Structures are given as structure tokens and as C-alpha cells.
Amino acid sequence: xxxxxxxxxxxxRGTARFxxxxxxxxxxxxxxxxxxxxxxxxxxxxxxxxRAWWVNTGFLVWFxxxxxxxxxxxPLIRPNDLDRAVQVRTLGLRDLRTPAGHLGMLRLLAILTxxxxxxxxxxxxxxxxxxxxxxxGGLGGFGIVPTTTAPSDGARLARMDLLARNxxxxxxxxxxxxxxxxxxxxxxxYWRNPGDSGTAPRITINGSPGVKPGEIRWPRPIVFxxxxxxxxxxxxxxxxxxxxxxxxxxxxxxxLRLDVRAEWLVCKGACLLGDGRSSIEIEVRDAxxxxxxxxxxxxxxxxxxxxxxxxxxxxxxxxEPSSKPARLVIEGPAGDARSIEFIPDLTPGVVAGEGHPxxxxxxxxxxxxxxxxIDVPLAIEPDNSEGRPLEVAGLVTFGPGSxxxxxxxxxxxxx
Numbered sequence: 001x002x003x004x005x006x007x008x009x010x011x012x013r014g015t016a017r018f019x020x021x022x023x024x025x026x027x028x029x030x031x032x033x034x035x036x037x038x039x040x041x042x043x044x045x046x047x048x049x050x051r052a053w054w055v056n057t058g059f060l061v062w063f064x065x066x067x068x069x070x071x072x073x074x075p076l077i078r079p080n081d082l083d084r085a086v087q088v089r090t091l092g093l094r095d096l097r098t099p100a101g102h103l104g105m106l107r108l109l110a111i112l113t114x115x116x117x118x119x120x121x122x123x124x125x126x127x128x129x130x131x132x133x134x135x136x137g138g139l140g141g142f143g144i145v146p147t148t149t150a151p152s153d154g155a156r157l158a159r160m161d162l163l164a165r166n167x168x169x170x171x172x173x174x175x176x177x178x179x180x181x182x183x184x185x186x187x188x189x190y191w192r193n194p195g196d197s198g199t200a201p202r203i204t205i206n207g208s209p210g211v212k213p214g215e216i217r218w219p220r221p222i223v224f225x226x227x228x229x230x231x232x233x234x235x236x237x238x239x240x241x242x243x244x245x246x247x248x249x250x251x252x253x254x255x256l257r258l259d260v261r262a263e264w265l266v267c268k269g270a271c272l273l274g275d276g277r278s279s280i281e282i283e284v285r286d287a288x289x290x291x292x293x294x295x296x297x298x299x300x301x302x303x304x305x306x307x308x309x310x311x312x313x314x315x316x317x318x319x320e321p322s323s324k325p326a327r328l329v330i331e332g333p334a335g336d337a338r339s340i341e342f343i344p345d346l347t348p349g350v351v352a353g354e355g356h357p358x359x360x361x362x363x364x365x366x367x368x369x370x371x372x373x374i375d376v377p378l379a380i381e382p383d384n385s386e387g388r389p390l391e392v393a394g395l396v397t398f399g400p401g402s403x404x405x406x407x408x409x410x411x412x413x414x415x
Contacts, residue, residue, distance in 0.1 A: 154274025157184040158266040162278035163240065165298045170287040171251040177280070178240040178298040179203055179262055187268040188236045191221035193346045195232035195355065198271070201264040203243060208256060210248030217242040219304035220395060220406035223343065223357055226269075231356050233343060235402065240301035247284060256282045306395050306406040317409045319378075319392070326378040328352065328392050330409060334362045334370035337398035342374045342409075345393035349385030350413060352376050352392050360396075382415045390415055 163178035179201075183189060190198040205213040218241060221233040245258065257279055264274045309315050315332025334340060340360035344352035352358075353376050360372040378392060390413040398405045 154264065154266050154272035155276055157187050157272060158182070158189055158264060158274050160262055160264075160274070160276035160278065162260050162280050163295045163298055164280055164282060165294050166292055167281075168283045168285050168292060169247050169256075171247055171253075171284055172249040173247055173287075175245050175247065175258075175282050176298060176302075177205065177243045177245055177258065177260065178295065178301060179243065179260060179278075180238065180240045180297060181235075181264065182238050183236055183266060186236075187266050188224060188232075188234045189239060189264055189266055190232065190234040192216070192218050193233055193344065195224075195234075196230035198232050198234065198267060199265050201241065201262055203241065204261045205243060205245060205258060206260075207245070207258045208251065210251070211256075211258070212246040212248070214244040214246065217244070217302075217305050219301050220306050220397060220402065220404075221343070222400060222402050223341075237402070240297050242298065242301055242305070247282075251284050253284050253286065256284050258282060304403065304406075306408040309396055309407040309409050312407055315407070317411060319411055319413065321380075321413070326380055328374075328376040328378060328409070328411065330360075330372075330374040330376070330396060332372060332396075334360075334372040335398065337362075337372075337404075339400055340372045340374070340396065340398055342376050343395045343397060344376075345395070345410075347391055347393050348388055349381050349383075349390050350392050351379040351381070352394055354379070378413075380413060 158181045161180050161182075163180055165176040165178065169175045181189060181201075190200050192200045194200055203213075203216060205211075219235070219239060221235060224232045224234060226232075247256065258281075259277070259279045261277045262275070265271050266274055309317055309330070309332070312332055315330070317328065317330045320327050320329055328342075330342060340362060342353065342358045342360070344355055344357075358374055358376045360374040362370055362372045364370045374396065376392075376394075380390065382390060391410060392413060393408070393410040396407045396409060398407075
């Protein structure tokens with residue numbers, strides 16, 4: 001993903017223009033590039049397949065799908081505004097959208113915004129309770145406010161702590177850590193594929209040399225739909241993300257400290273960044289030692305990790321690449337589920353269902369058990385694969401609730 005923000009020569013009216021260019025992306029996500037002065041009024045203007053917002057003398061421009069494109073607009077900044085910049089911080093991504101995992105973009109914006117003089121005055125300061133102003137109107141609706149808002153708001157609204165499935169492990173064994181968030185009512189966090197907006201949590205684990213964290217294991221998400229037509233995937237209430245950590249052979253017996261840092265986004269209309277650190281001590285003992293009682297919160301989360309669809313008897317998933325468009329067809333027994341749908345995962349170079357859920361057709365003939373079929377249209381763009389093998393992946397959910405069953409699907413695609 002490339003991002004270039006380049007100043008253009010001032011126009012005859014003494015205003016600066018900027019060019020925002022974004023590189024290819026394998027999914028149709030959009031990211032905020034620039035935001036200008038506080039606005040009293042807003043209006044939406046079309047810009048090809050991207051979204052753009054005029055904000056008084058500036059705009060927000062979102063990443064456009066597929067190939068590299070350039071989009072220039074102005075007037076943007078009056079020269080005397082450059083002397084009136086104030087320090088800002090980013091709230092993130094109801095309107096501040098980045099590809100999943102690119103929380104670094106938020107920090108880039110926090111640096112670029114004051115440097116470019118894109119914010120003047122203290123308009124639309126967040127209220128004393130720390131909740132951001134709602135959109136539309138004002139910069140609060142666009143994800144940036146002055147620094148009067150406390151930096152701990154995201155951590156206050158989604159409180160993080162650290163768990164371990166077992167507190168003892170043998171050298172050469174594995175311990176499962178759980179990063180738990182307790183999320184404030186009506187707020188939510190994001191799955192590894194956040195959907196139309198948002199960004200997934202990022203977890204970093206450090207320990208003694210040789211300690212190897214594995215990939216995050218994600219419980220099934222639920223689907224959120226907002227008033228602006230966006231569909232996102234994530235969690236509300238409480239979520240525990242699981243990370244297996246391999247303890248190297250030869251680790252001496254005794255306490256082993258693991259340090260965890262997490263960054264996340266919590267949203268309700270507007271969004272706030274959260275950042276947390278925690279540590280936990282694991283006891284390294286010989287293989288015969290008692291492992292103790294597993295943590296119940298981690299056990300609940302493990303039960304919500306989707307198992308492969310192939311393990312569901314009578315189910316199939318196949319590609320039909322010759323159809324127009326290409327599609328993924330999933331069939332199997334519906335059981336007692338009244339609502340079944342496919343939720344796409346992040347797969348560079350392949351966009352499934354235009355990034356949105358695809359509902360199943362459930363049939364019942366009165367003799368045998370109910371069956372379901374899901375036809376997922378695929379947009380295959382090899383140039384956007386980021387050098388990875390092409391594949392389609394996602395979840396089949398058997399009900400809308402966070403504890404309803406889900407099955408995972410992942411199939412390679414021949415280029």
C-alpha cells in the first residue's frame with residue numbers, strides 16, 4: 001500500500017492544492033488522507049468510486065479500490081493557515097479508515113495534520129465526558145479533535161487485561177495467552193477483517209530470547225450495520241483474542257515473564273484509539289508438573305473459534321471460476337439455523353461478495369434435513385495480491401449471535 005501526499009503549486013487565488021495517491025489494494029477499503037479546518041457545514045461530493053467530503057476549505061478523500069489512482073482537489077489550505085496549526089490527536093476510524101492492521105496510518109495523520117496546518121482553532125472540542133462529537137458537522141465527526149480529549153479514552157471504553165490458559169508450561173511446550181477486552185455498552189471493536197471501516201486490534205508479545213508468538217486466533221464476529229450503509233465485523237461486550245506462545249527448548253525452570261502491548265479501535269459513531277500494556281508470569285516446569293485449572297474465559301473463547309467447514313458432515317465448498325463472475329459455492333446441512341451467511345475474510349487480490357455478507361438460501365423438502373446454499377461472487381484481481389497466493393476465505397455463520405456456531409472456509413485460486 002503506497003500513500004503520497006504532495007503539495008501542488010498555489011492557484012491564482014493563493015490556495016494550495018494537494019494530490020493524494022494510493023497504491024493497489026486487494027480489498028475495497030478506504031482510508032482518510034487529509035482533513036482541513038473545522039467546518040460549519042458539510043456536503044458529500046462524488047469522486048469516481050471513492051468517497052470524498054468537503055469540509056469548509058478542505059476534504060477527506062478515501063482510498064479507492066483496485067489500481068493506482070490519483071485524485072486532486074482544491075482549494076485546500078490558505079497560506080496564513082500554516083501559522084495557526086495546533087497539536088491534534090486522531091480518534092480513528094468511523095470516518096478515519098485504514099486497511100486492517102494499519103494503525104500506523106493514524107500516527108502518520110497525527111503528524112501530518114499539524115505539519116500541514118490542516119486544523120485551526122479549537123472548534124468542536126469533545127465534551128467533558130470524553131465522548132467525541134457525532135457526525136456530521138465539525139471535525140469531531142471526521143475523527144480528529146484537539147488534544148483536550150484525554151488520551152486514555154479508548155482504553156477506558158475497552159478495558160484490556162491479560163490471561164493465560166495455564167500458568168505452568170514445560171520447556172518446548174506452548175502456552176495460550178488471552179488478551180481480553182471488556183467493551184462499554186453500545187461500543188464495539190473489530191475482527192481481523194473489519195469490513196467497510198475500522199481496523200483490527202494489533203498485539204505484540206515479548207519475552208525471553210526464543211519465545212515465539214503464533215498467529216492470533218479470532219472468535220467469530222458479529223455483523224454491524226450503521227446508518228450510513230457501512231457493514232463492519234467485530235465484537236461487543238467482551239472479547240478474548242487468543243495467541244499461542246511457544247516456549248523454546250532449554251528454557252530454564254522458574255518464572256518466565258511475558259510482556260504484551262495491544263493497540264485497538266473502539267467505535268460508536270465516532271472512534272477512539274486504545275493502547276494498553278500488561279505482563280504475566282508463567283512458571284516453566286518439567287513436563288510431569290501439574291498444569292492447573294484452565295482459565296474459564298479462555299475456554300469460552302476457544303469454543304468460539306470457527307472450525308473448518310470440511311469437518312461438518314455433508315458440507316462442500318467449491319470454486320466455479322468459469323462463471324461470470326467467478327464464484328464460491330458453499331452447500332451443507334442447515335440444522336436448526338434460521339439464518340446462515342458467509343462473512344468474507346481478508347484475501348489480497350480477491351474480493352468476495354463485494355466485502356459484504358452473503359446470505360444462504362435454505363431449502364426444506366419435508367423429508368430430509370434442511371440444506372443451505374451460498375453463492376458468493378468473486379472479483380479476482382491478481383495484480384492486487386501483494387505477492388501472495390490467490391485464495392478466497394471467510395466464515396459460514398449459523399446464526400447472527402456471537403455464540404452461534406461458525407465454520408471457516410479457505411480455498412486456493414489458480415491465477
